[in-house]
Amino acid sequence: MVSAALSEALGEWLEQQRSLNGAAENTLSAYQTDVLGFLGFMTQHNGAAQGLGPVSRITVSDMRSWMAHERARGVAARSLARSLSAVKSFYRWLAEREGFEPTAVLTTRSPKFQKKLPRPLAVDAARAMIDTVEMQARAPWIALRDVAVVTLLYGCGLRISEALGLTGADVPLPETLRIRGKGGKERLVPVIPAARSAVSAYLRACPYPAEPEAPVFRGARGGPLYPKAIQSVMAQARMQLGLPATATPHALRHSFATHLLNAGGDLRSIQELLGHASLSTTQAYTAVDTARLMEVYDKAHPKAAGARSDP
Incomplete structure (x- = not known):
């Protein structure tokens, strides 16, 4: 579960991505899914609904647990890297707005994956x-x-x-x-x-x-x-x-x-x-x-x- 205040904050961030950064609707939908999935895990992991307070106290250990959980359920490295990028972007914005330290989330390393190079025709x-x-x-x-x-x-x-x-x-x-x-x-x-x-x-x-x-x-x-x-x-x-x-x-x-x-x-x-x-x-x-x-x-x-x- 996500508190009303955190849900409102997520909505504001998504709107900023749309209006200021020109994000497409499909991109916004993916961002929302990724961030809500992350917050849903934190709710189960910490045994309490996620609000502005609990989110500001996420630790390096919490991040490692989320990454391990995602890999264990079969999420590919590329997809997990995309989710982490969305979470970091939202967290950076939220930390600036609420005035808390975001280092634990922002320093989390993205999983390595081999980029698929496009194959042009001759x-x-x-x-x-x-x-x-x-x-x-x-x-x-x-x-x-x-x-x-x-x-x-x-x-x-x-x-x-x-x-x-x-x-x-x-x-x-x-x-x-x-x-x-x-x-x-x-x-x-x-x-x-x-x-x-x-x-x-x-x-x-x-x-x-x-x-x-x-x-x-x-x-x-x-x-x-x-x-x-x-x-x-x-x-x-x-x-x-x-x-x-x-x-x-x-x-x-x-x-x-x-x-x-x-x-x-x-x-x-x-x-x-x-x-x-x-x-x-x-x-x-x-x-x-x-x-x-x-x-x-x-x-x-x-x-x-x-x-x-x-x-």
Whole structure:
């Protein structure tokens, strides 16, 4: 059980995450679940309902007990690290508001886990995917629709939710598209001619009008197109091409970033195109061999450039 005062505090913190930090609703829901799960454990562990007083007295031993409990019930290290991050964020905010010492919680180490690196497609595989997707649908306009979506994912680095979130007000596609991404953050994305052409071809064939407030991409019956449809058509195409299960819509976004970097793109610019807040996230999205990284380093780093100019 959680006291009314602590529950109110949690609500205020979540609202701050929404209004000031632009957290998405799914993120807020995950935060709430993680923090309430933590507080629920502390209630059972200490044998008393959690209020502002008991929470301020959580010890290092309490934290270790919670971590051990979570691992014992099968929570993966990655998931536990996410939960701990949410708990720390809430606790840091609460400690500042209530004036207590948060060290016991904030110094708790996150469990180690191996980060899963994304697996982009090779350039020829990405092109083959677009060609093969077109052959999956019986209705010509649906085939053109699927090609348009997949071309946007690979050609512009969009998330599938961003591509499917386009409305009639966004078409015809301009040379630069304003995208609202995660957390409501906006970014400008250049739209390559192939993507504009694919979307135009789809719109000419689509039996449903591109109304300003309606989604650009429609399902077979005219409703909004859902990610599952694109995931399904790509699954069919990758089976025909002999590609691994990692060849998903999101892999095309990874491919966009990796292929740009391999072609000489700047990592900071790619970060902006993808809408990443952290450069480390962009680095994880780009799979490039060590030789290529050293080549970029040698050309760009001032020390490396200086060494070449020395007699």
